[in-house]
Amino acid sequence: MDTTIPKYLLVEDHIRQQIKQRKITDRLPGERVLAKELGYSYMTIRKAIENLVAEGVLYKVPTKGTFVADRKQRKTRTGTIGYFLDHRIAGGLSSPYYSMIFNALEKETSRNGCSLIYFSDNDPANLRKVYKKLDGVIASCFPRVEPLIQEMKERVPIVAIDNSAADKSIPSVIIDNFSALIEVVDHLCALGHERIGFMTGLEDSDVGKNRYAGYQSGLHKNGIDTDPALVFRGNYTFGSGVSGVDYLLSLEQRPTAIVCANDSMALGTMNRLYQEDIRVPEEMSVVGFDDIDITSQIVPPLTTIKVPVDEIAERAFGMLKILIEGKELDNRHVALAAKLVVRGTSREVEKDAALA
Numbered sequence: 001m002d003t004t005i006p007k008y009l010l011v012e013d014h015i016r017q018q019i020k021q022r023k024i025t026d027r028l029p030g031e032r033v034l035a036k037e038l039g040y041s042y043m044t045i046r047k048a049i050e051n052l053v054a055e056g057v058l059y060k061v062p063t064k065g066t067f068v069a070d071r072k073q074r075k076t077r078t079g080t081i082g083y084f085l086d087h088r089i090a091g092g093l094s095s096p097y098y099s100m101i102f103n104a105l106e107k108e109t110s111r112n113g114c115s116l117i118y119f120s121d122n123d124p125a126n127l128r129k130v131y132k133k134l135d136g137v138i139a140s141c142f143p144r145v146e147p148l149i150q151e152m153k154e155r156v157p158i159v160a161i162d163n164s165a166a167d168k169s170i171p172s173v174i175i176d177n178f179s180a181l182i183e184v185v186d187h188l189c190a191l192g193h194e195r196i197g198f199m200t201g202l203e204d205s206d207v208g209k210n211r212y213a214g215y216q217s218g219l220h221k222n223g224i225d226t227d228p229a230l231v232f233r234g235n236y237t238f239g240s241g242v243s244g245v246d247y248l249l250s251l252e253q254r255p256t257a258i259v260c261a262n263d264s265m266a267l268g269t270m271n272r273l274y275q276e277d278i279r280v281p282e283e284m285s286v287v288g289f290d291d292i293d294i295t296s297q298i299v300p301p302l303t304t305i306k307v308p309v310d311e312i313a314e315r316a317f318g319m320l321k322i323l324i325e326g327k328e329l330d331n332r333h334v335a336l337a338a339k340l341v342v343r344g345t346s347r348e349v350e351k352d353a354a355l356a
Contacts, residue, residue: 007040009169011048014038016057016328019068028058028066054155056326069326079135080115081105081320084152086145087122090237096264096292097307098140101161104313105138112317121148131156136320141165141172142205157323159316163206164333171323171332173316177210178217180305180338181259184287185218187303187340188257192349193285194224197255199234199244199265211261211289230255234265241268249276256284256349263288263295263304270302270345281347291341300344307338 011034018024028034031049035042049066052058060066083105085098093102102118109116119130131137131152139149141160149165152158164172188196198215201208216226232247234240241260245268248255260266266288270280278284280300288295291306315334322329 006167006169007044008047008051011038011040011045012052015048015052019057024068026067027064028068030065050154055157055323080117080133081109081317082131082134082137083116083118084131084137084139084145084149085118085120086140086142087120088144089140090235092120093118096294097262097290100290100292100307100309101140101312104309105317107310108313108317112321121145136324138316138320141170144204157320159320159323161312161316168333171319171329173312173319173334173336174206175307175312175338176335177207177338178214180289180340181211181214182218182221183340184259184289184305185215185222187342188259188285188287188346189218189222189224191257191285191347193255193257194349195227195230195253195255195257196224197230197232197244197248197258199232199241199258199260199269201234201236201261201265203233208261215259234261236262236264238264238268238271241265241270242272245269245272245276249278257287257346258284259287261289263290263292263302266302266304266345267294267298270298281345282350285346285349287346289338296343303343303346304341305338306341308336311336 015024029037031045032042035045049058053060056069058066059069083102085093089095089098093099106116119127121127132155134156137152137156137158139152139158139160140162141149142163146166149158149160149170150167153170158170160170160172162174164174185196196219198212200212203209203212219226229251232244234244241264244265248258258269260269266286269286273280273284280286286302288302288304291304295302295304319329
């Protein structure tokens with residue numbers, strides 16, 4: 001038996017198989033009977049049954065017991081979907097990236113005849129009122145909100161995006177941040193850059209950690225030693241991009257290129273470089289991450305990593321719909337590629353700049 005899988009998930013799978021094989025067609029054996037039969041604790045059995053009830057596979061009748069739901073009567077419509085975002089995210093839903101995510105989710109849910117509502121955790125009491133009325137939740141997952149995501153999972157089907165949850169039974173759709181940053185560094189090194197600065201995002205989640213790790217790995221791949229002095233700890237905001245430039249320009253040996261962990265910092269970077277009369281890309285190449293709408297509209301247009309927000313929305317909603325219908329997912333965890341879009345802010349390094 002695979003001991004790495006939580007026991008309650010093994011019980012869930014056992015009950016599903018019993019139903020599928022029509023060994024259980026009506027009333028489920030009592031929880032204590034199942035506990036003795038399967039060799040698990042009573043609480044493990046109860047957790048598994050509660051999860052299957054929440055999914056619509058089973059239903060309970062007070063004083064009568066737990067029964068197999070009639071497949072014809074199970075939900076086939078997905079109804080109202082919630083999008084959950086931590087209230088501590090800078091800018092919240094109005095931030096360029098998360099507004100793109102929400103718009104993509106809204107388009108996808110609408111295309112499938114569903115409605116989408118946004119909710120956050122700034123009011124815990126109201127939070128619980130909201131998600132209890134939802135048919136499913138797509139949640140931007142971060143370690144600091146995992147207790148809430150775990151709580152929601154007990155009541156409603158849920159799919160995580162941005163980061164996968166620590167509880168691997170929660171399905172997730174993420175992007176391959178690590179490989180994307182390696183591609184950025186490869187691009188800059190091919191242009192002759194050797195001193196490449198990096199503005200990190202918050203490193204309290206896999207997104208931030210993997211983008212930084214990808215930057216480091218890209219340097220090593222290209223035979224360049226990492227230099228801690230070239231790294232500025234940012235926080236994904238325009239203002240931290242401005243502060244990051246002030247720091248990097250103060251170095252005795254300035255970088256010839258700056259990679260930012262998101263586009264907002266890249267825009268702050270370009271703004272500050274303009275104020276300092278440093279030409280982009282002639283004197284400093286700049287690369288962002290996300291491909292928010294404005295990046296293709298500014299002059300020069302920003303070289304950046306394009307996050308496939310439409311595909312994230314399509315995959316996440318598709319997985320959630322399967323869960324709501326009480327079906328099994330073939331693959332619970334999906335990592336999507338994010339690709340480099342070369343525009344006007346990266347170019348071959350000038351010899352004088354490389355020697356500076």
